[in-house]
Amino acid sequence: MKVLHTADIHLREYQDERWKALQELIEIGKQNEVSIFVICGDLFNEGIDAENLRPYIRGIFSNTGFKVLIIPGNHDRDSYKGGMYFGEAVFILSSSPFEYENIRVVGMPFEPIQGEELLRKIRALNKVLTGDKKNILLCHGELLDAFFSRTDFGEEGEGRYMPFRLSYFEELNIDYVLAGHFHSKFDVWRLENGGYFVYPGSPISITQRETGQRKVNIFEIGDPPKEYALDTPHFEKVVIELDPFVDQNPLEITKTHFEKLHPKAKAILTVSGYINSERIRTTETDLVSEIEQMTTGKCVEKHYEFRDIRRILEDDLFKSFMSKIRQAGYEEDKIKQLQDVAIRAMMKVQL
Numbered sequence: 001m002k003v004l005h006t007a008d009i010h011l012r013e014y015q016d017e018r019w020k021a022l023q024e025l026i027e028i029g030k031q032n033e034v035s036i037f038v039i040c041g042d043l044f045n046e047g048i049d050a051e052n053l054r055p056y057i058r059g060i061f062s063n064t065g066f067k068v069l070i071i072p073g074n075h076d077r078d079s080y081k082g083g084m085y086f087g088e089a090v091f092i093l094s095s096s097p098f099e100y101e102n103i104r105v106v107g108m109p110f111e112p113i114q115g116e117e118l119l120r121k122i123r124a125l126n127k128v129l130t131g132d133k134k135n136i137l138l139c140h141g142e143l144l145d146a147f148f149s150r151t152d153f154g155e156e157g158e159g160r161y162m163p164f165r166l167s168y169f170e171e172l173n174i175d176y177v178l179a180g181h182f183h184s185k186f187d188v189w190r191l192e193n194g195g196y197f198v199y200p201g202s203p204i205s206i207t208q209r210e211t212g213q214r215k216v217n218i219f220e221i222g223d224p225p226k227e228y229a230l231d232t233p234h235f236e237k238v239v240i241e242l243d244p245f246v247d248q249n250p251l252e253i254t255k256t257h258f259e260k261l262h263p264k265a266k267a268i269l270t271v272s273g274y275i276n277s278e279r280i281r282t283t284e285t286d287l288v289s290e291i292e293q294m295t296t297g298k299c300v301e302k303h304y305e306f307r308d309i310r311r312i313l314e315d316d317l318f319k320s321f322m323s324k325i326r327q328a329g330y331e332e333d334k335i336k337q338l339q340d341v342a343i344r345a346m347m348k349v350q351l
């Protein structure tokens, strides 16, 4: 039996990029013939979004061939109150178990609790999680064992969100802890009893901090969690360091970088290093406008940090320094390093 596990989608509007990402996940679930489709919190960005989207949600979660299990996250914990109906195949999970063939799934909806109180809540699941089935726990919060910053969880504010440790699950008869709240990337830990703790990362970039191709977890019950790469919109850092001694044109170098970019990726572009305008016959201004033209619509942010150091490179003092370095027979790496030091020193004096 196969499970698709996704984290924070933060839906806001019908038919926007995030909505389309959810549709794509549903298609992937169908193609992979999963039996269970799990959303570990923050399906909605806010309560009001759930209110507006609920009728459409019923539609896309119908006739899929799989059950949809959802737990509330810190952003959408109010979205499910009052017996809201999300469709006949959709189950909003809490500590009462959802049983299906040889698996049992329980959920820990987000609550602002921590420490002893949280630990007691987890340990109490012991009564439910008996060894006759494969046990899965869904949760939404911060894993303290990992050295993440708060921004990895897509949160700006202070305070901890349902912080747990791997050791909290030690005495549980648990095979998989499927988690949400962590946006950055797919990551897996082993539990002491042999089970797995998994964050799949957000299936679409929510903020510019979530860079790289997005993933979900699609796994066979009994097997390890497995990342599945998505073709959803995401941000990608593109860092280009220009070397004034390399023959390739900076524009060509930039082009090569952008050809490698995923079609759904938006770049956070940084162009640093140095150019020799004399040699490439392009000024700083012209190069920037050429890059702008070539990357139209492909960047969300651009940082132009490169500098034209033609004057330094043409300077007799610099030239004689470099020829001495070359004569000394250093390794190529060392030459580059010394050259960089010389350029920096001369920039301080000249510019």
Ligand SMILES: [Mn+2]
Pocket (backbone or CB within 6 Å): 008, 042, 073, 075, 153, 154, 181
């Ligand atoms: Mn979130």
